[in-house]
Amino acid sequence: MTNFYAKDKRSAIDAKHHAQVIAHGPIVFQVARLLRDKGILKVIENHKTGINLAGIVEQTKVPEYGTRVLLEAGLGMEMVTVDEDGKYYLAKTGYFILHDPLTNVNMNFVQDICYKGLFHLEEAIDTGKPAGLKELGSWNTVYEGLSQLQPQQQKSWFEYDHFFSDIAFPLVLKHIYKPENHIKKLLEIGGNTGKWALASTKFDQDVRITIVDLPGQAAMARKNIENLGLTERVDFYPANVLDESVQFPPGYDAVWMSQFLDCFSEDEIISIMERCGQALNGEGAIYILEAFWDNQRFETAAFCIQQLSIYFTAIANGNSQMYDSRVFKKAIDRAGFDIVEEISGIGLSHTLLKCKKRK
Numbered sequence: 001m002t003n004f005y006a007k008d009k010r011s012a013i014d015a016k017h018h019a020q021v022i023a024h025g026p027i028v029f030q031v032a033r034l035l036r037d038k039g040i041l042k043v044i045e046n047h048k049t050g051i052n053l054a055g056i057v058e059q060t061k062v063p064e065y066g067t068r069v070l071l072e073a074g075l076g077m078e079m080v081t082v083d084e085d086g087k088y089y090l091a092k093t094g095y096f097i098l099h100d101p102l103t104n105v106n107m108n109f110v111q112d113i114c115y116k117g118l119f120h121l122e123e124a125i126d127t128g129k130p131a132g133l134k135e136l137g138s139w140n141t142v143y144e145g146l147s148q149l150q151p152q153q154q155k156s157w158f159e160y161d162h163f164f165s166d167i168a169f170p171l172v173l174k175h176i177y178k179p180e181n182h183i184k185k186l187l188e189i190g191g192n193t194g195k196w197a198l199a200s201t202k203f204d205q206d207v208r209i210t211i212v213d214l215p216g217q218a219a220m221a222r223k224n225i226e227n228l229g230l231t232e233r234v235d236f237y238p239a240n241v242l243d244e245s246v247q248f249p250p251g252y253d254a255v256w257m258s259q260f261l262d263c264f265s266e267d268e269i270i271s272i273m274e275r276c277g278q279a280l281n282g283e284g285a286i287y288i289l290e291a292f293w294d295n296q297r298f299e300t301a302a303f304c305i306q307q308l309s310i311y312f313t314a315i316a317n318g319n320s321q322m323y324d325s326r327v328f329k330k331a332i333d334r335a336g337f338d339i340v341e342e343i344s345g346i347g348l349s350h351t352l353l354k355c356k357k358r359k
């Protein structure tokens with residue numbers, strides 16, 4: 001593990017500039033998003049020899065005043081450069097705002113799911129409640145409302161969630177279904193839209209999956225699984241795992257939870273893990289796929305995870321986060337499990353933990 005945070009790396013002047021970028025955060029974000037969404041960056045990119053304000057206005061049809069203020073703010077943000085003749089060029093940061101898939105997924109998620117809700121962060125911090133969730137709808141947690149979000153919100157939420165798991169799933173299948181794990185029946189908690197079940201049934205001809213998720217989400221997954229003709233091998237157990245009286249069905253060789261336990265507080269994680277233990281056969285194991293901010297190869301990855309963690313505080317449920325692996329592992333230990341295998345560096349940012357009940 002690299003500790004990116006042991007030293008203050010900035011010069012004073014650099015730190016003062018960085019502090020200004022933070023102080024203007026919401027302005028910087030909205031300007032960058034509009035330079036992207038109004039097609040201004042694209043037009044500039046298409047003119048490698050530069051294009052002036054009038055040319056940009058003509059091609060984007062954005063009013064001149066609006067284009068000018070966005071571009072001028074974009075200069076300080078290093079999104080674009082300008083020459084003595086007033087011609088604009090795309091800068092490297094502008095290129096990534098325009099083209100980098102991770103940046104786009106994060107930006108859309110922040111805009112459509114987090115932006116308005118984050119205004120209520122202080123209340124969320126003070127109360128441990130997702131005070132910003134009311135900007136999306138009136139549910140106890142965002143997960144209860146996933147199937148009812150507005151189409152644009154739903155698109156951004158699922159694209160964000162799937163961006164990471166779509167990259168990790170193909171890489172992790174071989175670790176889960178290796179012959180020595182003897183998995184014929186797997187209980188997937190937080191099965192979402194059924195993507196893991198689909199990938200699993202393709203990868204392993206014999207495995208059968210039961211998906212546990214909230215009723216709205218289980219219905220969405222059921223529809224997808226039915227459309228794929230997989231109902232013989234995938235069944236459903238709609239339930240709210242926050243209800244401690246909910247027990248999982250028994251008789252499984254494995255429990256699989258991907259990007260799931262970060263949706264819960266430490267005490268809730270312990271309660272879920274304990275109940276998972278009762279669903280497992282004697283030699284069964286729990287497999288957990290998570291992104292831990294302290295277990296990243298790149299500082300930028302750690303930064304993304306730390307910042308989006310605040311979505312859980314203000315919007316998702318008010319009491320969970322993207323965990324520091326040391327905090328998460330303590331919860332596993334308190335639930336009575338040992339980590340018997342750990343594989344880091346899966347996909348963009350994930351770690352796989354195999355956990356066995358302590359004897």
Ligand SMILES: C[S@@+](CC[C@H](N)C(=O)[O-])C[C@H]1O[C@@H](n2cnc3c(N)ncnc32)[C@H](O)[C@@H]1O
Pocket residue numbers: 143146161162165189190191192193212213214217239240241242257258259260263
């Ligand atoms: C972040 S998504 C992860 C989805 C998927 N496993 C993946 O890796 O892409 C979390 C999933 O947990 C489900 N979930 C959240 N809270 C839940 C609860 N209290 N009971 C059951 N499922 C829940 C959500 O509906 C969602 O499908």
